[in-house]
Amino acid sequence: MATDLEIRCTACGRVSLARVEPVYQDFKKTGEMFACTSCGHRYPSRAETPFVAAAGRPQVFTEADKPKAAQVFAADERRHCCGWCRHFIVNPFNQRCGLSNREVEATDVCDRFSALEEDDKPADGADPLDALFKKKRPE
Numbered sequence: 479m480a481t482d483l484e485i486r487c488t489a490c491g492r493v494s495l496a497r498v499e500p501v502y503q504d505f506k507k508t509g510e511m512f513a514c515t516s517c518g519h520r521y522p523s524r525a526e527t528p529f530v531a532a533a534g535r536p537q538v539f540t541e542a543d544k545p546k547a548a549q550v551f552a553a554d555e556r557r558h559c560c561g562w563c564r565h566f567i568v569n570p571f572n573q574r575c576g577l578s579n580r581e582v583e584a585t586d587v588c589d590r591f592s593a594l595e596e597d598d599k600p601a602d603g604a605d606p607l608d609a610l611f612k613k614k615r616p617e
């Protein structure tokens with residue numbers, strides 16, 4: 479049966495009961511200490527005592543144990559692939575590089591990468607495939 483004095487002692491690691499010890503200063507009770515009945519470790523205040531009920535569940539993991547997302551690419555390198563390049567052309571059939579006219583994958587990394595800017599979007603009426611088809615059909 480869980481009582482409100484049940485602790486998971488951080489000193490001995492056992493689930494144990496805390497013994498309440500009044501703290502006196504000049505014969506006046508000034509607070510409470512909690513001691514582990516298994517190992518005798520003392521916690522100086524209620525807030526610092528690892529009560530099981532208060533925690534809800536044992537704090538086995540801390541924030542530091544959370545897995546960090548693997549940083550495969552450096553920040554400035556991350557978008558250095560064709561999918562973020564201004565030369566990247568998507569049509570219903572495949573994806574091409576507007577410079578080489580070769581089929582590329584969005585994840586390809588290219589020496590001629592040039593970051594796509596907001597104002598690179600085609601002007602009104604301009605077909606983004608124009609450049610591609612001019613290269614495709616040289617006259």
Ligand SMILES: [Zn+2]
Binds near residue numbers: 487488489492515516
């Ligand atoms: Zn203990």
